[in-house]
Amino acid sequence: MSETTRQLHIGDCLRVLAERVADGAVDLVYLDPPFNSKAAYDSAFRTPDGVIRRRAFDDTWSWTADSEREFAELAGLDGAAAPRRLLETLLELYGPNDLAAYLVHLARRLLELRRALRPGATLYLHCDPGAGHYLKVLLDAVFGVGGFRNEIAWCYTGPSAARRDFPRKHDTLLRYTKGDGFTFNADEVRVPYKALHTDRGRPEGRIWKSRGRLRDAEVRAAYLEQGKLVEDYWLDIPSGGHISVRERLGYPTQKPLKLLRRIIAASSNPGGVVLDPFAGSGTTAAAAEELGRGWICIDINPDAVELTRRRLTADHPNLEIETGSL
Numbered sequence: 001m002s003e004t005t006r007q008l009h010i011g012d013c014l015r016v017l018a019e020r021v022a023d024g025a026v027d028l029v030y031l032d033p034p035f036n037s038k039a040a041y042d043s044a045f046r047t048p049d050g051v052i053r054r055r056a057f058d059d060t061w062s063w064t065a066d067s068e069r070e071f072a073e074l075a076g077l078d079g080a081a082a083p084r085r086l087l088e089t090l091l092e093l094y095g096p097n098d099l100a101a102y103l104v105h106l107a108r109r110l111l112e113l114r115r116a117l118r119p120g121a122t123l124y125l126h127c128d129p130g131a132g133h134y135l136k137v138l139l140d141a142v143f144g145v146g147g148f149r150n151e152i153a154w155c156y157t158g159p160s161a162a163r164r165d166f167p168r169k170h171d172t173l174l175r176y177t178k179g180d181g182f183t184f185n186a187d188e189v190r191v192p193y194k195a196l197h198t199d200r201g202r203p204e205g206r207i208w209k210s211r212g213r214l215r216d217a218e219v220r221a222a223y224l225e226q227g228k229l230v231e232d233y234w235l236d237i238p239s240g241g242h243i244s245v246r247e248r249l250g251y252p253t254q255k256p257l258k259l260l261r262r263i264i265a266a267s268s269n270p271g272g273v274v275l276d277p278f279a280g281s282g283t284t285a286a287a288a289e290e291l292g293r294g295w296i297c298i299d300i301n302p303d304a305v306e307l308t309r310r311r312l313t314a315d316h317p318n319l320e321i322e323t324g325s326l
């Protein structure tokens with residue numbers, strides 16, 4: 001039996017986390033949950049008999065008996081006092097609407113994810129400007145204001161139907177850490193300097209002024225070679241619609257491998273465990289496997305889990321994957 005964690009679960013991540021993932025077992029969480037986009041998403045799988053279309057997931061929300069129950073459950077949970085107060089205030093302001101249902105659903109799961117993270121571990125929540133501002137306040141309540149590390153704008157281009165607004169062309173990645181001593185591998189996420197900051201207009205091979213000091217050509221060359229730490233706006237990763245045909249799997253909202261590689265390389269170490277509770281097509285597992293990390297992936301949609309299993313075993317035929325269903 002392999003020592004590396006490789007787990008694939010079908011089920012609501014709340015239940016799977018509670019029943020299958022021990023306290024502090026995880027080094028990094030990436031979650032790309034539904035965004036409250038008020039839309040339904042279909043997958044389109046290519047088969048020898050043609051393309052099969054199926055509902056993948058529905059992202060419309062309303063206040064239901066489940067919302068009521070999950071809100072009530074917060075009362076007894078460790079670390080839930082602040083998120084509960086926040087949700088109470090929102091419920092008072094707006095009433096039990098779709099947004100409240102969505103935030104209660106995520107609050108319950110974020111608390112469970114926090115429990116599963118080891119001290120010093122990191123969580124990235126992928127969202128968009130629709131509910132991102134509420135999710136940031138919710139994460140402050142779950143991790144403490146001191147847990148906030150970055151709000152990253154993943155920027156992309158593409159056609160837009162907007163005529164009376166600026167086209168919305170970025171997603172947001174909220175990065176939080178659980179306590180001190182977190183991992184951040186700066187050298188793993190460097191990008192080249194722009195030409196503007198490199199050689200242009202300078203006497204060849206002589207001097208370069210940086211931070212008030214003159215550097216010689218050799219030092220300068222090494223500095224340029226190393227590249228710079230990528231900023232908190234990412235312009236160099238094409239969006240889902242531009243994923244290469246080879247990478248595309250027909251799952252809606254599939255994220256590019258390059259995005260997950262950067263997150264995993266920055267915020268975990270080889271041998272660590274990365275967890276994705278809304279795994280979709282398994283991009284997190286594929287990137288984690290490539291980078292030598294263990295992984296736990298959960299999705300409520302059996303098609304998504306089967307797709308992830310096929311994706312992983314196509315690239316690594318002898319992989320031992322523990323599977324479960326709840």
Ligand SMILES: C[S@@+](CC[C@H](N)C(=O)[O-])C[C@H]1O[C@@H](n2cnc3c(N)ncnc32)[C@H](O)[C@@H]1O
Nearest residue numbers: 012013032253254255278280281283299300301
């Ligand atoms: C935005 S997609 C994730 C896409 C993924 N990042 C990728 O690269 O393919 C969200 C996923 O969450 C799943 N999902 C929705 N509610 C869930 C829940 N309560 N527990 C587990 N998975 C859930 C959906 O089936 C869907 O596959």
